[in-house]
Amino acid sequence: MILIGERINGMFNDVGNAIRNRDPEPIQRLAISQTKAGAHYLDVNTGPAVDDPENVMAWLVHTIEEVVDTPLSIDTMKFKALEAGVKAVTKKPPLINSTTAERKRLERILPLAKDYGCSVIGLAMNEKGVPKDANDRTAIAMEIVAAADEYGIPMSDLFIDPIIMPVNVAQEHAPQVIETIRQVKLLADPAPKTVVGLSNVSQKTLHRSLINRVYLVMAMAAGLDAAILDVEDKDLMDAMVTARILLNQEVYSDSFLKVGRVG
């Protein structure tokens, strides 16, 4: 499982405040703690309400790179901010988070990914929004697969995100996302990777951690390769490690939990 730490996001109050005050300390603390907890990438999102997203993104990248070597996931829908983030990276090429299947987005973002050797997340949505069922999601995913191929992005660098909706708002989407993961892995050969923004499934619910970990295991069983999640949720990480054993992705040993835990 490729783990993308979700915490450096301006939507969280501590990060939002740090961005407003240009205070590196909380950002760096989260970069270090998520890396220690096993994050393979750190997601970097300025949050919705910043005046100057390009400079904020570049500042976040520099701030994080001062303390860790963990690759970054530049998370924004604003192209200028995305470009600023990608260009600011001096260490390993980042993950671009994300593009939709809209042609005008693909035409800007895929060449950027190619030029900078980035992996890229493709959201299974277009100008009409998020589809309701798995078939439509898969069809859109396949458009992104074709476009990535057209721009010379190898499938190993493409992550399809079927888009999870909060279960208390759009419950019917939850099984459709699982089915989309299965179909994407089945239909494309070689298949792209799959990723979910896990915490979205439990937005504003009770028992968030429980919902997150049950859904992660369900998605892993369908073929999920990566997730943007709370790597510091120990119960979630234990569920992930155990799922890897039960899916025969890791050879069992009596110490599996101990050695599987990174943090």
Add this chain to the structure above:
Amino acid sequence: MGVELQREKWVGRVTPVTLGATAAEGGTRGHTITVGGETTLPFLHFEGQMPHAPVTALEIWDMPPADWPPLLLDAFGDAVQDPVSWAKKCVDEYGARLLCLRLASTAPDGQNAPPEAAADTVRAVLKAVDVPLIVLGCGDFDKDNQVFPKVSDAAAGERVAIGIAEQNNYKSLVASCMMNNHVILSQAPIDINIQKQMNILITEMGMPPERILMDPTTGGLGYGLEYCYSIMERIRLGALQGDKMLAMPLIVFPGQESWRFKEAKEPESAAPQWGEQYTRAISWELTTAVALLQAGADVLVFRHPEARRQTERYIEAMMAPAGVEA
């Protein structure tokens, strides 16, 4: 029309392990032997690297083996009376570049030789020949735990491999091996999960993975070899998929396994339908070894020099540049 070869892309690599230490490294061996380093399944040179060829050892005992058939003992003559003579014969006459000394005399239900005597034997063999050495205890936990520290001290600096460590008896041997920078043999009973657990437990004590050889336990041809083969293959696939706790090189004992069975032991007079014993017995050990090589064996311990010689020729052929284009 050309055939396109399918190539797997592996992320893992077998951990290289070095046996023996030369004067420059604080020992007295004439050469060292490194095994491991593979980035593909055995001999698939078109797919990945196999930087170190598998190596063969000859097994010697510190007392004349009671249960070896005459045909096998004939290869060594009087040398089996004395481990130093036996070691020299293996190296000088049969060209062995690695020896495996079994301290059979320490067995409590046999001669029950004291640990000091075992240490003296190890010292004498190391003095008589300059090849790297593997040392095996008698297999009795309590006795081995008395013998291993003495052997470890006697061989200090020589980077010998000492075994066997297994699930219910590993701590003392790990400590002995760590003390003098030796290599440990980590054994599991044909069980990939226990094998992995063993390696985790040993490394948790502070032993570096590059000083561990795995003994997966094997059967001889006709006696469960297929099952051992599949376990070894799964261990190696685990290593290539990036599981560091399964990435140590594999040591196997085709000599010990083959010569236990009637197909190797029975003289022609007792089994005329099986034909001449020499060819049959050597073939049994050789065929067992070849199967184990294909399953991923890195170190193979033989009993008959001729079986070892023929296996060396096989390894040489398999390591030669392949007939398929890279």
